[in-house]
Amino acid sequence: MSVSQTAFHTALLDASEAVPEGLSDGVGHPAGSRFSVYRNNVAVSLTEALELSFPAIVKLLGEENFKGLAGIFLRQNPPETPIMMQYGAAFPDFLAGFEPLAHIGYLPDVARLEQAVRVSYHAADATPVDPEVLQELSPEELATARLELAPSLQVIRSPWPIHQIWAYNLEEGSPKPTGGAQSVLILRPEFDPELTPISSGIAAFIIALLRGETLPEANEAAIESEEDFDLSHGLGLLLSAQAITRIKTGEDQ
Amino acid sequence: MLDNSPRFAALPAAPGVGYKPQHFSDILKDAAPVEWLEIHAENYMGDGGRPIAQLRHLSELFAISVHGVGLSIGGECDLDTDHLARLKHICSWLQPASFSEHLAWSTHDSHFLNDLLPLPYTKATLNRVTDHIDQVQEVVGRQMLLENPSSYLAFDESTYAETDFLDEVAKRTGCGLLLDVNNVFVSATNLKIDPYAYIDAFPLARVGEIHLGGHDEETDDHGAPLLIDSHGREVADPVWTLLDYTLEHSGPRPILIEWDANIPEWSELADEARRAATALQKVPA
Numbered sequence: 001m002s003v004s005q006t007a008f009h010t011a012l013l014d015a016s017e018a019v020p021e022g023l024s025d026g027v028g029h030p031a032g033s034r035f036s037v038y039r040n041n042v043a044v045s046l047t048e049a050l051e052l053s054f055p056a057i058v059k060l061l062g063e064e065n066f067k068g069l070a071g072i073f074l075r076q077n078p079p080e081t082p083i084m085m086q087y088g089a090a091f092p093d094f095l096a097g098f099e100p101l102a103h104i105g106y107l108p109d110v111a112r113l114e115q116a117v118r119v120s121y122h123a124a125d126a127t128p129v130d131p132e133v134l135q136e137l138s139p140e141e142l143a144t145a146r147l148e149l150a151p152s153l154q155v156i157r158s159p160w161p162i163h164q165i166w167a168y169n170l171e172e173g174s175p176k177p178t179g180g181a182q183s184v185l186i187l188r189p190e191f192d193p194e195l196t197p198i199s200s201g202i203a204a205f206i207i208a209l210l211r212g213e214t215l216p217e218a219n220e221a222a223i224e225s226e227e228d229f230d231l232s233h234g235l236g237l238l239l240s241a242q243a244i245t246r247i248k249t250g251e252d253q
Numbered sequence: 254m255l256d257n258s259p260r261f262a263a264l265p266a267a268p269g270v271g272y273k274p275q276h277f278s279d280i281l282k283d284a285a286p287v288e289w290l291e292i293h294a295e296n297y298m299g300d301g302g303r304p305i306a307q308l309r310h311l312s313e314l315f316a317i318s319v320h321g322v323g324l325s326i327g328g329e330c331d332l333d334t335d336h337l338a339r340l341k342h343i344c345s346w347l348q349p350a351s352f353s354e355h356l357a358w359s360t361h362d363s364h365f366l367n368d369l370l371p372l373p374y375t376k377a378t379l380n381r382v383t384d385h386i387d388q389v390q391e392v393v394g395r396q397m398l399l400e401n402p403s404s405y406l407a408f409d410e411s412t413y414a415e416t417d418f419l420d421e422v423a424k425r426t427g428c429g430l431l432l433d434v435n436n437v438f439v440s441a442t443n444l445k446i447d448p449y450a451y452i453d454a455f456p457l458a459r460v461g462e463i464h465l466g467g468h469d470e471e472t473d474d475h476g477a478p479l480l481i482d483s484h485g486r487e488v489a490d491p492v493w494t495l496l497d498y499t500l501e502h503s504g505p506r507p508i509l510i511e512w513d514a515n516i517p518e519w520s521e522l523a524d525e526a527r528r529a530a531t532a533l534q535k536v537p538a
Contacts, residue, residue, distance in 0.1 A: 002410045005329045008370065009361040022409045025473060026444030031406040032474040034443075037481060038405065041368040049367070078364035082323020082336060083298045122299030125306075151300065191303035 011035065012042055013075050046074040049084040054091060054114045059169040060107065069098070085122055089115060106160035113162050113184060113195075116154035120186045120193040123152040128242035134235065141249040145215045148246035149238070152188035155198075155206050157181075163197045187241050198237075201226025205234045261316030261350045264289050264462060266505035266533065268526035269318065271484075271513060277307055279519035284315070286530045287523060289350065291318040291509050298339050308347065316350040318462065318509070319343060323365060326385045326399070327372040328358035334392075341393045351462060351507075353398035353431045354389070356382065356419065373408030374418040386426040398461045399423070400431035403468075403482035404440040415440070416454035423459045430456065432506075433464035434499055438492045439480040448495055457503040465492060465529065466511035485514035487525060493532065500536045508533065 003022045011017040015036075023031035047070040051058050058066045073094050079087045092111035101107055128150070137145060156162065163184045164177035183203035185196045198206075205222035213221065215231070222229040238244050269289035272280075280287070290311055297308050311317065321340055324332060344352055357369035372378050389397055401419060413421070423430055432455060441448035467486035473479040488510065500506070508529040512522055 002375075003373065003408060005358060005361045005370075009364065009366070012366060012370075023406045024409060025475070025477065026407040026446065029475055034406045034473055034479060037479070038368060038370060042366045045367045079367060080363060080365065081333075082295050082325075082359065082365045082367070083339075084295065084367065085299055122302050122304070124300035125302065152302075188302065191306065 012039055013078065015039060043071060043074065046079065046087065047071065049087045050074070050091065053085075053088050053118050054111055056114055056166050056169045057091075057095075057107065057111050060104070060110065060165075061101075069101075072098075085118065091115070106158070106162060106165055109156065109158035109160050109162045110165050112158075113156045113166055113186075116156050116184075116186050117193045117195070120152040120154050120188050121191075123150075123188065126150045126152070126245045129244050129247055131239045133247055134239065134244075137247070137249065143214070143216055144250055146212060146248045147209050147215070147238070147244050148248065149206070149209060150187065150243050150245050152186075152193065153206070153210075153243050154186040155183065155203050155210070156186070157183040157200070157203050157207075163195060166195065185241075187243055189242065196241075199226055199229070201229030202234050202237060205229065205231075206238070260313070260348070261289070264316050264318055264350045264507035266507055266538075268529040268533070269316075269507055269509045270522055270526055271320075271509065271511045272311065273512075273516050274304070274307060275516060276519045276522070277311075280311070281314075285523070287526045289316040289318065289507065291320050291511075294319050294321040294340055294343055295323045297343060312347055312349075317347060318351040318353065318507075319347065319349040321352075321354040322369070323359055323367075324354050324389065325358045325360040325365075326354055326389070327356055327370075327378065327382055328360055328385075329381070330361060332385055332388055333360060337389065337392050340389075344393050344395065351398060352393060352395060353400055353462065355400045355402060356422075357402050369402055371402060371404055371406065371408070374411040374413035374415060376412070379413065379418060379421055382422055383425045386422065386428050390426065390428065396427065396429055398429040398431040400433055400464065401436050401455075402440070403433070403436040403480075405443055405479065405481075407444050414454065416451060416456070420456045420459075423456060429461040430459045431462045431464060432457070432460045432499065432503075433466070434496050435464065435466045435468060435488065435492050435511075436482060438489070438495055439468050439482050442478055442480050445477075449498060452495065452499050452502065457499070460503055460506055463496070463499065463503075463506045463508045464511055465496060465508060465525075466513075468492075483514060484511045486512075487521075488528070493528065496529075496532055497535065500532060505533050505536050505538055 003020045007020045019035040050070045077090050092108045096108035159181045161177045161182045163182045167174035183198050185198045201222040204225035205218050208218035208221035219231045265288050267288040270287050272290040272292050355369050437448050465488045466484040469481040469483045471479045510525045
């Protein structure tokens with residue numbers, strides 16, 4: 001009889017399914033446990049892809065627990081493309097909805113941070129603008145300016161001290177997390193993403209810029225989040241981090 | 254004028270290794286006896302950063318083989334045209350010396366399973382694989398090599414021997430073949446056929462590249478040996494012997510050492526490549 005790839009696929013992801021008939025060891029015995037080699041390859045290779053991308057979550061849960069969790073995730077969310085560097089983008093949301101781990105409230109946000117680091121690592125290279133370009137803008141131009149930011153730039157906001165938790169688990173000698181909300185800026189100066197805790201005002205400022213808002217609009221969004229936000233401080237941070245790749249004023253928008 | 258011609262038009266009949274980023278500086282210091290590198294295409298499909306920068310740099314110094322592991326040429330479904338476009342893109346900017354994929358499937362119902370899954374060898378699958386390879390070669394705009402799989406089971410419905418199937422696919426599509434000698438040894442042991450007879454039946458004239466890798470030994474439900482193509486250790490002695498036999502009949506070919514799990518120090522990988530160089534030296538050109 002013929003074995004469809006639908007039957008093969010179903011039995012691969014569900015070990016309680018019988019091994020499809022029509023498969024043998026080459027000399028007439030049913031394939032039996034030989035089918036498990038493929039089951040195992042699929043589960044192990046996808047679990048390894050997740051471990052590689054979420055090392056802090058592995059550390060927080062322990063390897064065995066992580067493997068068990070990955071086994072559940074990969075069956076609910078098999079990859080949709082062959083690009084493993086993208087696999088697991090849905091993992092943070094999966095964690096957020098996973099009842100048995102609901103007591104570790106910060107877990108999904110730490111996973112979001114790791115996902116952002118991975119995206120940053122593979123993001124397109126970009127050339128920053130000359131800081132002087134900004135200083136040469138007239139007040140009229142500044143009032144309508146929008147900034148394009150480096151593709152490697154990511155911002156994650158959390159009610160948890162996610163940067164402290166991340167560092168404590170992955171960077172030797174980092175102090176124990178002390179609590180409190182944290183926003184984190186992720187940027188890749190050359191090849192390695194750097195993580196910097198930032199104030200809620202700066203986070204709101206950058207997120208508004210990413211939405212395509214003008215400088216004054218982004219400034220307002222920042223002040224709403226942090227009363228004494230200072231625009232020159234926010235801009236200075238982006239400039240010194242070489243995060244601005246283009247300034248669009250009046251006519252070229 | 255922009256020179257877009259490939260720096261390395263073909264892989265040399267010399268040892269190559271599967272490139273691992275942890276070996277980058279070792280390779281730049283002294284790659285001998287390794288003369289070319291193979292990459293898994295899917296690991297270089299990001300937009301930028303270190304992987305792409307390293308690959309650009311290495312491609313200035315070494316012939317590169319682009320080896321796809323995700324196209325699902327043996328799949329019942331249509332090929333993923335987005336993925337095909339990505340392969341075309343990497344082959345355009347990198348201008349590799351070789352491009353290869355597998356006789357296997359990995360995507361079904363839009364799920365990618367990240368393993369090289371087996372297919373039966375029948376008239377229907379022959380037509381499908383042929384159509385898919387025609388499509389790949391047309392889109393990517395170059396000849397591809399098709400690799401023989403490692404098998405853990407056989408399909409009752411198969412009507413072709415694997416060697417006949419590959420020969421027919423190559424004849425119909427004009428593709429070349431990538432002969433993985435470890436896969437031959439693994440499949441032959443697992444399915445109880447003679448690996449030397451397999452090599453005898455293989456269309457060696459079409460082989461553009463040879464693969465070697467390590468395997469693990471287990472047993473099946475009946476206590477029979479079940480070899481696992483793990484790429485996690487050195488190449489087994491009987492596989493080296495089978496390589497010698499293959500080279501006697503094929504003549505010199507580019508030989509790749511694949512070591513993808515438990516990745517060793519560069520020196521250990523170079524030792525494996527040296528063993529391949531020795532095997533090549535024994536073969537009259």
